[in-house]
Amino acid sequence: MVIMLPPRAQDLVDRYTDRMDRESPGLLQGLYLVGSVALDDFHDEVSDVDFVAVAENPDPESLRKVHEGLEKFDGLYVTFEDLRTSPSKVPPGHFQLEGELKTGDEGRSPVEWITLANYGVTIRGPRPAELDVHADPEELREWVRGNANSYWRQWLDDPSDLIYDAAIAWTVLGISRLHYSLVTGDITSKSGAGHHAIKAFPEHRAVIEEALRHRTSPIARPEHPDLDRQAAAVAYLEEAIASFG
The missing domain is CATH 3.30.460 (Beta Polymerase; domain 2)
Incomplete structure (x- = not known):
């Protein structure tokens, strides 16, 4: 082949x-x-x-x-x-x-x-x-619960980097991938996770779609930080992480 x-x-x-x-x-x-x-x-x-x-x-x-x-x-x-x-x-x-x-x-x-x-x-x-x-789906679910409440929770403690396009993509799509695994016991891509999250968390659609748009963005300091978008990302992270229990 x-x-x-x-x-x-x-x-x-x-x-x-x-x-x-x-x-x-x-x-x-x-x-x-x-x-x-x-x-x-x-x-x-x-x-x-x-x-x-x-x-x-x-x-x-x-x-x-x-x-x-x-x-x-x-x-x-x-x-x-x-x-x-x-x-x-x-x-x-x-x-x-x-x-x-x-x-x-x-x-x-x-x-x-x-x-x-x-x-x-x-x-x-x-x-x-x-x-x-x-390949144990339950072991995967246990792992993503721990990862959501450790690594990803750190972004709530210090969300200062969420002014970057690349950081929006990394965090929003990253926690979305974990949520997909929690629900399905399987793995998906970052893009697949974004589309899953739009259905799972429709009230956060705007920031998830923005994360998908910036999936390939380089890391660069924005000239005018978007604090509203930063707040939207934090709100999504809070709700997504809470769903892991």
Whole structure:
């Protein structure tokens, strides 16, 4: 089966796999794209290419060489056994984020596991349906409840960045994605989440539609901050977060 990827995504995948095979032959057992590529919401100028790589005990220095210069190519390193296990029980591991290789729990959540199981794009290795990925909708719901009441609640404590177009898109669509997962036990894209939220919270339609318009906006300080829009975003966040209980 021929997979048609966006040109930038294809270029990054080709460069990455070539480097991995030259640097550590045989190490890369599986490579899957998740995120906006898998969810059909990729925007060339702003979207990251998100991956899940299957590799046993990769050497971090070798990984740093492989990733050098591969911009907006972020993801995590796991084993096939990790994917068959609840992400809450998977040990910390290597992950690439914003140009830096780190070690920790980042990306090891039900969001990534279910995205891979239901929508993952196979570049190398068995298809996701053959991996027996631990994809538990109730575990996802529990995770999004916790995330809504921790990370996203911080935006209510300090909403000063909500004067930015990009921050409006990030927060409004971000909490909307969590609400979609709470309701359905599944994953959707940022754009899909916005359309879901318009139906779920129709009284906040205006700020949700604005977030969708700014889905691809760069971060730039506005000349005249829109305080009414900031207040509308805060009101939506308050109601959306309250719905998680």
